[in-house]
Amino acid sequence: MSIEVLGISVLWLFLFGYVIVASIDFGAGFFNASTIITKKHHIVNTVIQRYLSPVWEITNVFLVFFFVGMIGFFPQTAYYFGTVLLIPISISIILLVLRGSYYAFSTYGTKGHFGYTLMYGVTGVLIPASLSTALIVSQGGFIVETASGRIDLDYMALLTSPFAWSIVALSLVSVLFISASFLAYYSSVAEDWDALKLFKKYTWIWSFPTMFTALGIIIEMKWHNPAHFEGLLALWWLFALSFACFVVSLWLLKTKRYGWSFIFVVLQFAIAFYAYGVSRYPYLLYPYLTIYDSFTNQTMAYALIIVFVLGLMLLIPSLYLVFKLFIMNKPYIKKGK
Amino acid sequence: MDSVEFSRYLTMLTLSVHVIFATLGVGVPIMITIAHWLGLKRNDEHYILLAKRWTRGYVITVAVGVVTGTAIALQLALLWPRFMEFAGQLVALPLFMETFAFFFEAIFLGIYLYTWDRFKNPWRHFYLLIPVVLGSGMSAFFITTVNAFMNTPQGFTLVDGVLTNIQPLVAMFNPATPTKVAHVLTSAYMTTAFVLASIAAYHLLKGNRHEYHRKALALTMKVALIFSIATALVGDLSGKFLAEYQPEKLAAAEWHFETEGEAPLVLYGVLTETNEVKYAIRIPYALSILVHSNPFGEVTGLNDIPEEYHPPLVIHYFFDIMVTIGIWLTVFSLFYWIALWRGWSVIKTKLFRILLVASGPLAMIAIEAGWWFTEVGRQPWIMRGFMSTAEGATDSPYVWAMFIAFAFLYMILLIGTVVVLTRMFKRNPVEKELEKLSDEQRSVAK
Ligand code: HDD
Ligand code: HEM
Ligand code: HEM
Numbered sequence: 001m002s003i004e005v006l007g008i009s010v011l012w013l014f015l016f017g018y019v020i021v022a023s024i025d026f027g028a029g030f031f032n033a034s035t036i037i038t039k040k041h042h043i044v045n046t047v048i049q050r051y052l053s054p055v056w057e058i059t060n061v062f063l064v065f066f067f068v069g070m071i072g073f074f075p076q077t078a079y080y081f082g083t084v085l086l087i088p089i090s091i092s093i094i095l096l097v098l099r100g101s102y103y104a105f106s107t108y109g110t111k112g113h114f115g116y117t118l119m120y121g122v123t124g125v126l127i128p129a130s131l132s133t134a135l136i137v138s139q140g141g142f143i144v145e146t147a148s149g150r151i152d153l154d155y156m157a158l159l160t161s162p163f164a165w166s167i168v169a170l171s172l173v174s175v176l177f178i179s180a181s182f183l184a185y186y187s188s189v190a191e192d193w194d195a196l197k198l199f200k201k202y203t204w205i206w207s208f209p210t211m212f213t214a215l216g217i218i219i220e221m222k223w224h225n226p227a228h229f230e231g232l233l234a235l236w237w238l239f240a241l242s243f244a245c246f247v248v249s250l251w252l253l254k255t256k257r258y259g260w261s262f263i264f265v266v267l268q269f270a271i272a273f274y275a276y277g278v279s280r281y282p283y284l285l286y287p288y289l290t291i292y293d294s295f296t297n298q299t300m301a302y303a304l305i306i307v308f309v310l311g312l313m314l315l316i317p318s319l320y321l322v323f324k325l326f327i328m329n330k331p332y333i334k335k336g337k
Numbered sequence: 338m339d340s341v342e343f344s345r346y347l348t349m350l351t352l353s354v355h356v357i358f359a360t361l362g363v364g365v366p367i368m369i370t371i372a373h374w375l376g377l378k379r380n381d382e383h384y385i386l387l388a389k390r391w392t393r394g395y396v397i398t399v400a401v402g403v404v405t406g407t408a409i410a411l412q413l414a415l416l417w418p419r420f421m422e423f424a425g426q427l428v429a430l431p432l433f434m435e436t437f438a439f440f441f442e443a444i445f446l447g448i449y450l451y452t453w454d455r456f457k458n459p460w461r462h463f464y465l466l467i468p469v470v471l472g473s474g475m476s477a478f479f480i481t482t483v484n485a486f487m488n489t490p491q492g493f494t495l496v497d498g499v500l501t502n503i504q505p506l507v508a509m510f511n512p513a514t515p516t517k518v519a520h521v522l523t524s525a526y527m528t529t530a531f532v533l534a535s536i537a538a539y540h541l542l543k544g545n546r547h548e549y550h551r552k553a554l555a556l557t558m559k560v561a562l563i564f565s566i567a568t569a570l571v572g573d574l575s576g577k578f579l580a581e582y583q584p585e586k587l588a589a590a591e592w593h594f595e596t597e598g599e600a601p602l603v604l605y606g607v608l609t610e611t612n613e614v615k616y617a618i619r620i621p622y623a624l625s626i627l628v629h630s631n632p633f634g635e636v637t638g639l640n641d642i643p644e645e646y647h648p649p650l651v652i653h654y655f656f657d658i659m660v661t662i663g664i665w666l667t668v669f670s671l672f673y674w675i676a677l678w679r680g681w682s683v684i685k686t687k688l689f690r691i692l693l694v695a696s697g698p699l700a701m702i703a704i705e706a707g708w709w710f711t712e713v714g715r716q717p718w719i720m721r722g723f724m725s726t727a728e729g730a731t732d733s734p735y736v737w738a739m740f741i742a743f744a745f746l747y748m749i750l751l752i753g754t755v756v757v758l759t760r761m762f763k764r765n766p767v768e769k770e771l772e773k774l775s776d777e778q779r780s781v782a783k
Contacts, residue, residue, distance in 0.1 A: 057403055057443045061436065064407055068436050071414060072429030075422045082418030086733045093411055094746050097404040101750055104400030105757045150732050296426050303430050303505045311437040318444045318468075325448060325455075 003301050004291045007073040008284075010308065011066060012277050018062035019273070020178060020266060025059050026124035027179020029099075031202065033121020036114070043194045047187045058322075060100060072304050076294035080285050081134065084143055084153045088133040095130065099123040128171040136164045139225055140286030163217070163224040170213040174269070177206035181249070181265045185258040196258075203253060211246065214272065225286065231279035238275035242268050341727045343736035344416040347743060349712070351409045353705055354747045358402035360704055363477045363522065364529025365395045366442075366470045371560065373463050382774055383549045386767065387556075391533065392450060394758055399446065401754055406439075408743075416736065420719050420729030423500075427493055428483045430505040435479035442472025474522065481521045485513035488711070489582050490720050512582050516575040523571055524707065527564035528700040531666065533557045535697030540767075542690040549767050554693070555677065561696075562670040569663050573627060580628040583721070584637040586714040589648040590656040591624055592617075593638050600624035600636040605657055608650060648714045655710035662703040666696060 028048045035041040071078045081089075099120060106116035137143065137153065142161075144154045158164055180202035187195035218239075221229040232239070249264035282290040295301070369388050376384030410432075414421045445468040456462045486492075492508030494501050534557035540550045579587040587593070592603050592614050602624045606617025622632035629636075639647055669692065676684045683689055715721060719729040 057400075057447065058440075060403055060407060061440045061443065064410060064436050065440075067414070068410065068429075068432050071421055071425045072433050075425030075429070078414045078421035078425055079418040082414040082416075082421065083731055083733060086415050086731065086739065087735055089411055089415060090739045090742065093408045094742060097408055097746060097750065100404040100407075101401050101753065104397055105753055152733070296429065297500065297503045299503045300426055300429055300505055304433055307430065307434055307437070311434070314441060315437070315444075318441060322444055322448065325452065 003298070003305075004295050006305070007295070007301060008277075008291050010305075011069050011073060012274070014062060014066040014069060016270060016273050018059070018066055020269065021059045021062060022128075023175040023178040024182045025179075026128055027175045027177075028183060029120040029124035030176065031121075031179065031183070031199075033117050033124075035198075036117060040198060043198055044183075047183060047190055047192055047195045058319075060096070063096075069304070073296055073301065074284060074289075074291065074294045075296050076289055077284055080143075080151070080288055081137075083151055084137060085134060087153070088130055092127060092130040095123045095127045099127065124175070125172060128175050129168045132167050132171040133158070133164075136161075136167050138283075138285050139163075139228070139280075140283075140288075141224060143285075143288070161224075163220045166213055166216045166220055170210070170217055173206055173209040173213055177203065177210045178265060178269065180206055181253070181262045184253070185262045188256075188258045200253065204250075207246070207250060211243070228280060228286070231281075232276070235275045235279050238271055238278075242271040242275065245271065340733060340736045341730040343740050344730045345726065347736060347740045348409075348412065348416055349709075350740070350744060350747065351405065351412055352708065352712075354751070355402065355405040355409050356704060356708055357701060358398050358405060359477070360525045360528050360701070361395070361398045361532065362402045363473045363525040364527075365391060365398070365533075366446075366466065366473050367526055368529055368533055368557065368560065369395065370466045370470055372556065373466065375556070377459060377463060381552075382771070383552050384556075386549065386770060386774065387553055389453070390762070390767075390770075393761065396446075396450060397754060397758055397761070399443075401750060403443075405747075405750075416731050417719065417729045418731050420724060423724060423729075424486075424720060426500055427490070427503060427505065427508045428486050431479040431482045431509050435476050438472050438475035438479060440472075442469050442476065445469050445472065477521055477525065478518050481518045482509045482511075482514050484711075485517045486511050487718075487720050488517075488715055489513040490723055495723065513578065516571060516578045520568065520571045520575050520707075523564050523567040524700075524704060527561060527568050527666070528697075528704055530557045530561035530564060531700040532697035534561055535694050538690050538693035538696075542687065542694060547767060549771070558670055558673050558677075558693075561666070562674055565663070565667040565670055569667055572660070572663060576627045577629075580636065583714075585639065585642045585646055586648055586652070586711075587628070588637060588639045588642065589650055589714060590652050590710065591636075592650065592653050593624065593636060594640050596635060596638040596641050598625060598633045598635045600628075600634075602627065603653075604661075608653075646717065648716050652710050652714045655706045655713070658706040659703045659710060662699050662706075666700060666703075669696065 031044055032041070032048050035044050102116050102119055106120075136158070142154050142158050142164075143151055145151055180199050184196055184199035184203055187193075187199055218229075218232055221232060245264045245268035249261045249268060252258075252261035252264060280286070282292060284291055284294060296304075369391050372384045372391065373388035375381065376386075376388060445465050449462070449465040449469060452462055452465070486508055489512045490508070491511045492504040492506070534554055537550045537553035537557060540547075541554065576587065579590075591600075592606075592608060592612075593600060594612060599622055601619040601621045603614055604618040604620065606614050609615060624636055625632050625634040628634055673684060673693075675681075717725050717727075719726045
């Protein structure tokens, strides 16, 4: 494996990690707010609060890791993405700031204000939508060069593109699907049967839309970027495998093995995510940047990889501790102790 | 105005907000550690409660630090894409390591926060603070090396616009690193101590006579004195560093135009159209002493530096503000200590308590002034000698709109932080918590 491929694989892993943990978090916020309206809030509230409290900062760090690593391994992306994405990413930042700070305010500070809960729910839906513009733009076709030689985002093309909107739709439904599946498992560990029933239902509700939107994107890719569409077709067997995981996860859900069901959901997304990543090889930004011509110097690349390995050696034991103390700790999940 | 100006203002805005929380983020863990340690050592529940309450407030400021930090990290690429493209090849290493250090800190902070009564041996719980202190200190260290690099870049060779011979560690440990890191760390510890002292003094000023607040004040002021002295000493070394590596910054800060020996230190004053200094206080020989530890040492003046590389002359005022506050707070905390030791009653007067309350905000102003001084003083360079600020900036025409949006956002954020923190502590007064604590102990004893 060349060092360029190693670099992008590591980053793709961070991005995938972010997609999963952030989805759980965003979806939890959404369910927390929407159940107030449907008067089922008392059922889900405890489970959601208990999961969210100790982990929200960890979610944010995954995102920071991803883009700091991106600039580290592929400094040229800073120029292209930085220039074109000023507005969409600024919007994401504003939403992330509101979400993070007001979450902390309401959890550690003053309790239970309806406004906080609502904001937490709304931002949970808007952030995935605004962040996914980065992915959409990287597909190519939305960057224009102005007369003065500047590059800029073609906002009209972006806002009127069915392709762009279906990626946004996919990001939303998968957030809800992943989150519901995890929370079903979490409530089963907490032995909170009412919450379990509800999250199980939500998992079913959001499962098939996820499949439809994903399929829709593959079909639209045919018009949007035929070369990439060919790439996707060549990897059809991976997508088939991903679909198989989807079916297995639903079967496990039905047979009440919630932990395994969630694991298969993650597998389903992991396979599709990597297959998609491989299919766009070698482009970071179609057709301007490939992973080869935007790569940093060799010295820095090796230094980053060494630090990465050392850092993981430090972090994995620490994360394991968190995991043991809070996430998978029965007395804690049940009683909050 | 163009996008370069607005990019500068937005960077300045975000960093000025972030640095408030970053400073507390670096400083508070040390204070918590000291209080928790004293509490366990002396078996004094006042100190334990101090650690608990500081931690609770700290969680809020960390959260704001995290979100504003995320904002600035993304904005560096959004507003300075050319600079990040270039510098990313040289300083990605410390940026990457900062993230790890912070992650490490956040994990252990989370564990510390939620495990007050999970351990049988309370010292075990105390040890969780060590990674928190280390993590926040390392975070500050790594990010400051990046800023130091922007002032004195090294560790690469530039041949026809192509970077070769890149050495990330040499870039990290550049000439500006030692003084910058030391000054940033000591000033953060100092500022935090004063901020916490302000809070304790505020309660005393309001007429609260509880032991708890007295202990808090005495402890924080002791720490504040130590780090004030350290900050002033390192500040002196920073001046010497500037004289050697960035003479234009020092000359602009001092309005020092002619290269000469026996140079006086110029404080305050105004500058006329013809660059004459009026109404200033001049301390003879002091600049030469600051730079060379020798009253006759020669100090480079601005007239020996090409006009286009002159930094804006307003930095003089930022420098003055920082140094004045630094000297005042050192003298003030020293006086407090002597008074406490000799039992002078002047420290119990209302006026003195008002001064105590003012010390925290003053220290924070010194931090802001210090950063504006270094950052504006680096102009016109973004990377001194290699890339000008205008070359590094984005050419997107929408920066002004983002500036307005973020200004609005930070306003909400700052107001929210203040409201939440005051409400949190008002609802849970110390007396009530102490009562609850002793109740719990009684029930355990039974
Ligand atoms: C509580 C805050 C505080 C206080 C009381 C002082 N400083 Fe400071 N100073 C800072 C907080 C700070 C800072 C915010 O930490 C800076 C900005 C960038 C940096 O490296 O540190 C800084 C920068 C800074 C620089 C520029 C370094 C550079 O550009 O590389 C110099 C020369 C001094 N300081 C000197 C002093 C002196 C002589 C002081 C005398 C008492 C002093 N500072 C007090
Ligand atoms: C590693 C740390 C830092 C980096 C990489 C960095 C980067 C930058 C950049 C790229 C600019 C724009 C160019 C310029 O106008 O000089 C800038 C400006 C500025 N930064 Fe820093 N900065 C750092 C630390 C800080 C901190 C902590 C502060 C504290 C508030 C700060 C305050 C400012 C200010 C006030 C400006 C505006 C300067 C002007 O108006 O000319 N910087 N910084
Ligand atoms: C030298 C001045 C700075 C210091 C001392 C500093 C320190 C800190 C600290 C202590 C935190 C943790 C939050 C807290 O505990 O309150 C933090 C967060 C953060 N800072 Fe700064 N910072 C500085 C400038 C910058 C700059 C210029 C950047 C941009 C590159 C930056 C990026 C971040 C990020 C991304 C976070 C959030 C951490 C995460 O989610 O991974 N900081 N900073």
